[in-house]
Amino acid sequence: MKKLLIVLFSLNFLICSKSVLADGILKGFDAYKNKDYQLAFDIWSKLAIEGDPIAQNSLGVMLQKGEGTEMNFLLSYSWFKKSAESGYTPAQVSLGYIYDQGMGIDQNKIKAYMWWRIASLHGDSDAVTLLKLLSNEINENDQKIAINLADKCVKNNFKAC
Secondary structure (H helix, E strand, C coil), rough: CCHHHHHHHHHHHHHHHHHHHHHHHHHHHHHHHHCCCCHHHHHHHHHHHCCHHHHHHHHHHHHCCCCCCCHHHHHHHHHHHHHHHHHCCHHHHHHHHHHHHHCCCCCCHHHHHHHHHHHCCCCCHHHHHHHHHCCHHHHHHHHHHHHHHHHHHHHCCCCCC
């Protein structure tokens, strides 16, 4: 009976924790939609630090645009990378764009191709389009390198990408 109570308590805790996180994300989106960027930034910062990939991606967007905070491409890159490495597809697309454009980091077309390939494998139509465009810019050997890196990244659950 004691074990059953522990299991039920643990399940209830997990359900409530996810509910609170989802509620926070939605409050952040409401604030953002109402152009209360500082509030959205504050809400998402807390959640991002706790590891929420949607909040991490959202902070990346805000830092890239300078909404609710000063524009900071390097910090934006850092949040997009954390989110992308958790498997969040929109962040993978954004991270590919950062590598493609060299926003706050060195431009790296192979890494851009790699992240867009990963996102395209998850069905993201923007990534498919961007991948096709980038295919015209980099040679076949670099594409093969990027594909191998993408495969390795996915196989290792986005660790050391």
